[in-house]
Amino acid sequence: MLNKIWISFFLIAAISAFSQLIFMGNGEILNQIMESIFNMAKTAFEISIGLTGVMVLWLGLMRVGEAGGVMKIISRLLAPFLSRLFPDVPKDHPAIGAMVMNLSANILGLDNAATPLGLKAMQELQALNPDRETASNAQIMFMVINTSSVTLIPVTIFTYLYQLGYPNPTELFIPILLATSCSSIAGLVAVSIYQRINLLTPVILSFLISFFAVIALLITYLLSLEQSAMKSFSLLLSNGLIFGIITFFIGLAAVRKVNVYEEFIDGAKDGFNIAISIIPYLVAMLVAIGVFRASGALDMILLALESIFRAIGNLLHSIGLLDYQGGPIAFIDALPTGLMKPLSGSAARGLMIETIKTHGVDSLVAKIVAVMQGSTETTFYIIAVYFGSVGIKKTRHAIPCGLIADFCGISAAIIICYLFFG
Secondary structure, three states, X not given: OHHHHHHHHHHHHHHHHHHHHHHOOOOHHHHHHHHHHXXXXXXXXXXXXXXXXXXXXXXXHHHHHHHHOHHHHHHHHHHHHHHHHOOOOOOOOHHHHHHHHHHHHHHOOOHHHHHHHHHXXXXXXXXXXXXXXXXXXXXXXXHHHHXXXXXXXXXXXXXXXXXXXXXXXXXXXXXXXXXHHHHHHHHHHHHHHHHOOOOOOHHHHHHHHHHHHHHHHHHHHHHOOOHHHHHHHHHHHHHHHHHHHHHHHHHHHHHOOOOHHHHHHHHHHHXXXXXXHOHHHHHHHHHHHHHHHHOOHHHHHHHHHHHHHHHHHHHHHHOOOOOOOOOOOOHHHHHHHHHHOOOOHHHHHHHHHHHHHHHOOOOHHHHHHHHHHHHXXXXXXXXXXXXXXXXXXXXXXXXXXXXXXXHHHHHHHHHHHHHHHO
């Protein structure tokens, strides 16, 4: 699947570029494509090198946690739930603890901590994988949960909105939570159908209900605070939990007379090796996406979708089923951000900022793109990094399930924004 998609990006880009060259005389298009190729290759390398420091830190700490017995404690606490989602993973396996730590970091919006922990989990799952080049069921489930994971505190999005002059970013708390929850549930259901996992068992249902109840209580508390107090509490909660985890890992290992320094160094060496190993996979994926964008193919797809939706909107308006007051098809201007989100997180973020600046921070489309940005993760980036770190080449149903989650999250973002602000 990954091979076909990669080839498709280049073929579509080539058709788009040479069509513009032949029929429109646009010789500049080839310059743009070549510039994009080298820029994206450089970006991929810089991302990988930038990950090295945090990879070394967190995988060193993970090794300390394993030696101190933290991962076994986490595994036993969550074994009843995770054993049903990951039936091929033994209850006390180190992968369980790594996955829990990764998902917790994602929920808190701690990207710097989430990626190294996710790569560690993928490495542990690879140790259980009978086919080293084909993604296992457990790896696919973990990857899709990552691409659609619930983000409780979207600090990055709120920071950008504050900088752009958005008057009250906290009003997007619940819409973002609802959209990302739809994405997560869609991804979980899609993988479960493929892998024939029953999600209607009492253990899974009780865990999910309890999880979302806790989130609802925390969100209710956060919304009761003023903007400055909410931002301070969010930072305090995130930083406090991270530092608390580090202290707990080291403290428990010291109590159990583990040589903390040596364990950290051994884990840190693994982090360096993983960070370097993902460079070829990341270069391949980002270059393909860059060529696809630079060729104008994405713009043509967006233009076609815009024409289709506007035609439908005009038809519904002509027969009295749609009132254009309030911008009922404002989501069309948000589509570039939504379509770019699975391909490139930085590009989607850039489009979000550009859209908000163009249409104003108080516009409906500004709210839609902000909620879209928080509704899901970057599927192809995560696939390239996570699967590339362990040499997975055959992704099986990972990409379809990830894209289903993306589609549901982005669609939910549009619908929810109309319900809340339309």
